[in-house]
Amino acid sequence: MFAKEVYVRRRETLLAKMREAGQSGLILFIGNTEAPAQYKDNYYKWRQESCWLYYFGLDEPLMAATLDIDSGAETLYADDVDIDDIIWMGPQPSVRSKADSTGVEHSAPYGAVGNAVALACKSGRAVHFLPPTRYFNTMKLAALLPGAAPSEALIKAVVSMRLIKEDIEIEALDHACDLGIEMHSVARDAIRLGIVEQEIVGKMEGVALAKGWGAAFPTILTQHGETLHNHGHAAIIEPGKLLVVDAGVESNEHYASDFTRTYPTSGKFTTKQREIYQIVYECNELAYSLCKPGITYREVHLATARKMLESLSALGLVHGDLEEMLAAGIAGLFQPHGLGHNMGLDVHDMEDLGENLVGYDPDQTRATQLGLRSLRMARRLCPGHVITDEPGIYFIPALIEKFKKEGLGGNFVNYAKLEGYYDFGGIRLEDDILITPEGARRLGHGRLPISPEDVEAAMAR
Amino acid sequence: MFAKEVYVRRRETLLAKMREAGQSGLILFIGNTEAPAQYKDNYYKWRQESCWLYYFGLDEPLMAATLDIDSGAETLYADDVDIDDIIWMGPQPSVRSKADSTGVEHSAPYGAVGNAVALACKSGRAVHFLPPTRYFNTMKLAALLPGAAPSEALIKAVVSMRLIKEDIEIEALDHACDLGIEMHSVARDAIRLGIVEQEIVGKMEGVALAKGWGAAFPTILTQHGETLHNHGHAAIIEPGKLLVVDAGVESNEHYASDFTRTYPTSGKFTTKQREIYQIVYECNELAYSLCKPGITYREVHLATARKMLESLSALGLVHGDLEEMLAAGIAGLFQPHGLGHNMGLDVHDMEDLGENLVGYDPDQTRATQLGLRSLRMARRLCPGHVITDEPGIYFIPALIEKFKKEGLGGNFVNYAKLEGYYDFGGIRLEDDILITPEGARRLGHGRLPISPEDVEAAMAR
Numbered sequence: 021m022f023a024k025e026v027y028v029r030r031r032e033t034l035l036a037k038m039r040e041a042g043q044s045g046l047i048l049f050i051g052n053t054e055a056p057a058q059y060k061d062n063y064y065k066w067r068q069e070s071c072w073l074y075y076f077g078l079d080e081p082l083m084a085a086t087l088d089i090d091s092g093a094e095t096l097y098a099d100d101v102d103i104d105d106i107i108w109m110g111p112q113p114s115v116r117s118k119a120d121s122t123g124v125e126h127s128a129p130y131g132a133v134g135n136a137v138a139l140a141c142k143s144g145r146a147v148h149f150l151p152p153t154r155y156f157n158t159m160k161l162a163a164l165l166p167g168a169a170p171s172e173a174l175i176k177a178v179v180s181m182r183l184i185k186e187d188i189e190i191e192a193l194d195h196a197c198d199l200g201i202e203m204h205s206v207a208r209d210a211i212r213l214g215i216v217e218q219e220i221v222g223k224m225e226g227v228a229l230a231k232g233w234g235a236a237f238p239t240i241l242t243q244h245g246e247t248l249h250n251h252g253h254a255a256i257i258e259p260g261k262l263l264v265v266d267a268g269v270e271s272n273e274h275y276a277s278d279f280t281r282t283y284p285t286s287g288k289f290t291t292k293q294r295e296i297y298q299i300v301y302e303c304n305e306l307a308y309s310l311c312k313p314g315i316t317y318r319e320v321h322l323a324t325a326r327k328m329l330e331s332l333s334a335l336g337l338v339h340g341d342l343e344e345m346l347a348a349g350i351a352g353l354f355q356p357h358g359l360g361h362n363m364g365l366d367v368h369d370m371e372d373l374g375e376n377l378v379g380y381d382p383d384q385t386r387a388t389q390l391g392l393r394s395l396r397m398a399r400r401l402c403p404g405h406v407i408t409d410e411p412g413i414y415f416i417p418a419l420i421e422k423f424k425k426e427g428l429g430g431n432f433v434n435y436a437k438l439e440g441y442y443d444f445g446g447i448r449l450e451d452d453i454l455i456t457p458e459g460a461r462r463l464g465h466g467r468l469p470i471s472p473e474d475v476e477a478a479m480a481r
Numbered sequence: 482m483f484a485k486e487v488y489v490r491r492r493e494t495l496l497a498k499m500r501e502a503g504q505s506g507l508i509l510f511i512g513n514t515e516a517p518a519q520y521k522d523n524y525y526k527w528r529q530e531s532c533w534l535y536y537f538g539l540d541e542p543l544m545a546a547t548l549d550i551d552s553g554a555e556t557l558y559a560d561d562v563d564i565d566d567i568i569w570m571g572p573q574p575s576v577r578s579k580a581d582s583t584g585v586e587h588s589a590p591y592g593a594v595g596n597a598v599a600l601a602c603k604s605g606r607a608v609h610f611l612p613p614t615r616y617f618n619t620m621k622l623a624a625l626l627p628g629a630a631p632s633e634a635l636i637k638a639v640v641s642m643r644l645i646k647e648d649i650e651i652e653a654l655d656h657a658c659d660l661g662i663e664m665h666s667v668a669r670d671a672i673r674l675g676i677v678e679q680e681i682v683g684k685m686e687g688v689a690l691a692k693g694w695g696a697a698f699p700t701i702l703t704q705h706g707e708t709l710h711n712h713g714h715a716a717i718i719e720p721g722k723l724l725v726v727d728a729g730v731e732s733n734e735h736y737a738s739d740f741t742r743t744y745p746t747s748g749k750f751t752t753k754q755r756e757i758y759q760i761v762y763e764c765n766e767l768a769y770s771l772c773k774p775g776i777t778y779r780e781v782h783l784a785t786a787r788k789m790l791e792s793l794s795a796l797g798l799v800h801g802d803l804e805e806m807l808a809a810g811i812a813g814l815f816q817p818h819g820l821g822h823n824m825g826l827d828v829h830d831m832e833d834l835g836e837n838l839v840g841y842d843p844d845q846t847r848a849t850q851l852g853l854r855s856l857r858m859a860r861r862l863c864p865g866h867v868i869t870d871e872p873g874i875y876f877i878p879a880l881i882e883k884f885k886k887e888g889l890g891g892n893f894v895n896y897a898k899l900e901g902y903y904d905f906g907g908i909r910l911e912d913d914i915l916i917t918p919e920g921a922r923r924l925g926h927g928r929l930p931i932s933p934e935d936v937e938a939a940m941a942r
Contacts, residue, residue: 110708155616226687247571372520
């Protein structure tokens with residue numbers, strides 16, 4: 021938890037933004053409760069809701085709060101513990117002292133939030149709330165405000181704040197990235213032919229748990245990188261494959277990191293692997309070199325797509341006019357995802373507040389083309405933006421076949437040559453970038469080896 | 482997943498039991514869906530619902546099934562994947578082939594389960610379902626069968642089956658226990674003065690993730706063992722403390738293990754620590770020696786409570802007639818929890834089916850006394866029962882003060898002497914036990930060091 025003043029200031033800013041937007045009424049925040057894994061009392065690891073963390077910092081289940089836009093009154097709703105709780109959970113600070121620790125003036129039992137909301141509704145006042153991220157919160161909101169919709173004004177105000185990271189957040193992100201780099205180094209050093217992928221994942225996530233909250237998202241570690249979100253880890257590491265490792269650490273302060281590296285399982289790239297790797301590497305570097313205030317991340321995405329097609333063309337996998345290929349969405353056949361996303365308290369920061377409200381400026385419309393349509397962050401870059409730079413090239417047989425069958429690739433795609441890549445897999449290379457007033461810098465101290473030479477050298481050690 | 486025949490047989494047995502109990506209509510099973518950690522698409526690690534695993538084995542989200550008690554017809558409801566799913570999740574077997582793999586004759590889209598339930602309700606047929614364990618399942622059931630209550634007949638039939646472990650389950654439990662022993666050994670070897678508790682937890686859970694599904698429940702690793710479910714790991718390991726480590730591994734087959742050991746942080750017990758440790762150790766051994774078919778686990782709990790009071794009496798912490806102390810519930814002041822619980826696919830097996838229906842025979846009533854009332858497993862032991870043996874002694878200042886203030890300890894408690902234990906912490910020692918036709922055996926190959934001598938010797942290595 022940061023100092024009390026941080027949360028007081030953030031809530032004041034939020035109320036001011038709501039007033040500026042002509043809003044009145046109550047803002048309602050519902051914190052998370054424990055998430056059952058098996059039966060109700062066997063929980064997954066506790067994780068607070070991110071907006072709650074941002075505005076209150078209190079890292080405990082079953083809390084709610086109201087902020088009165090008109091009067092400025094703030095109330096924390098939570099229950100004090102009884103003797104049974106003390107036996108099972110130990111002595112706990114009072115709700116009153118918790119409210120003090122985040123600078124909230126009023127406190128009340130958890131159940132009282134229902135009365136506060138009912139009273140506001142009865143008086144015809146608006147109750148603003150954010151889209152719920154968990155089933156519990158959905159149920160709670162449905163009970164408190166049946167049929168009500170989340171407040172777009174509140175979403176916009178929150179997004180405008182969380183998008184631009186404060187210095188204390190950048191420090192926390194640097195730390196999360198340091199942990200992510202440490203975790204990835206453990207992964208790279210653990211790669212051995214003949215072991216099960218899961219053994220590497222266990223070592224990695226052990227580091228994440230020892231030093232931070234844990235893995236920031238389900239670790240992707242797969243020799244089938246062409247499956248973008250492959251969460252199975254039962255395969256044996258085989259010679260001559262490419263191993264995609266996409267993983268990050270959430271720090272104890274709940275900030276995320278998110279890195280991807282792709283390793284030749286045998287320690288050396290084949291010529292074919294290295295050709296494709298080099299393209300992805302150059303796209304990653306190109307994106308970073310373009311990042312600075314003023315350019316949109318959509319433009320950066322398109323620049324890497326152009327670079328990718330140009331290089332694939334040189335390999336003879338596509339052919340034709342570059343601009344025409346871009347317009348036809350041929351890049352999406354090879355990289356059916358966007359170049360990157362916002363990162364912060366969530367690894368896809370604020371995703372549940374609405375991808376377009378988070379990642380698109382009011383004057384930007386989301387594309388419908390495969391690849392570009394999956395771009396989660398398209399905005400004009402500003403100092404304080406934290407984004408991922410993660411180009412990738414994948415050979416997805418089902419997608420190539422679909423393009424061929426439905427003519428989606430026009431005359432641009434060399435399907436005959438692509439058949440030789442059906443068992444290739446995929447390559448993705450990802451860093452985390454902070455936009456600065458001058459340009460950009462990669463988060464974390466140091467950088468995971470990324471050039472093909474450095475990767476091979478690191479694996480040889 | 483076990484062989485198809487296992488699931489076919491289990492479902493046949495379940496239907497036969499329901500018919501024997503005079504039931505008719507449909508049995509409805511709802512599998513789990515992904516559980517959001519931050520935003521909706523950033524999930525916790527996937528875990529299927531345990532009864533679903535038991536009867537179907539299919540380890541994937543968003544599935545449902547109906548079993549027709551009258552006709553015997555079985556239907557699996559799930560959706561086939563489209564091209565977008567293939568890009569993100571890879572090629573997937575068809576729902577039809579998944580149904581085949583568990584021997585279910587009919588299959589239909591996920592949404593069709595709503596029609597099946599509506600049709601049954603319309604025809605006045607009963608629809609039996611189990612208590613939901615997650616908020617998603619609660620919402621789903623509320624939508625399908627508004628206001629309906631879980632079926633006690635179904636709960637009883639399921640409990641009667643899952644309570645008695647089959648040979649393939651015992652093998653899986655032995656494996657989970659082997660992994661648990663390995664994880665605990667890593668923990669013991671990692672204890673160092675001056676490190677943060679979290680560093681040990683990370684190493685332990687890394688082993689669980691590398692070799693199994695992960696930790697079977699949130700690891701308890703604390704120098705405040707007097708807090709029974711202490712999940713914070715931010716403390717520094719300090720000299721002269723007792724470190725309680727209560728943790729288990731869920732295997733890839735989703736069977737649990739659950740062990741507790743208590744270590745002197747400095748490697749050697751103080752005299753005071755060793756006196757109390759010896760009592761808990763003897764209670765653990767006594768419970769195991771008494772375990773055999775025919776005795777109730779309530780009797781075993783009471784035998785250890787008697788032993789505990791006898792030994793605490795010898796130390797001068799309590800005094801008076803042993804039977805009177807037992808009757809007055811004095812044991813609960815020191816061990817406010819039960820001796821153990823059932824274990825299987827869930828670490829507290831089937832807890833959400835109702836603790837009394839799972840852990841108590843029809844002729845047993847649950848006690849109201851502190852300690853005994855928390856006994857989750859009281860039944861007469863049968864071959865195939867898998868239970869934990871986990872006596873503990875804790876010095877909980879808030880509880881002792883409550884006893885003193887409210888006179889709950891009668892004249893039995895030496896409060897003056899107890900004041901010298903306010904900073905003692907707690908000790909718990911737990912093994913996992915299988916009831917056999919002849920008696921009992923501890924699960925797992927080998928046993929974690931437990932006698933004070935063996936613990937000190939293991940820590941000295």
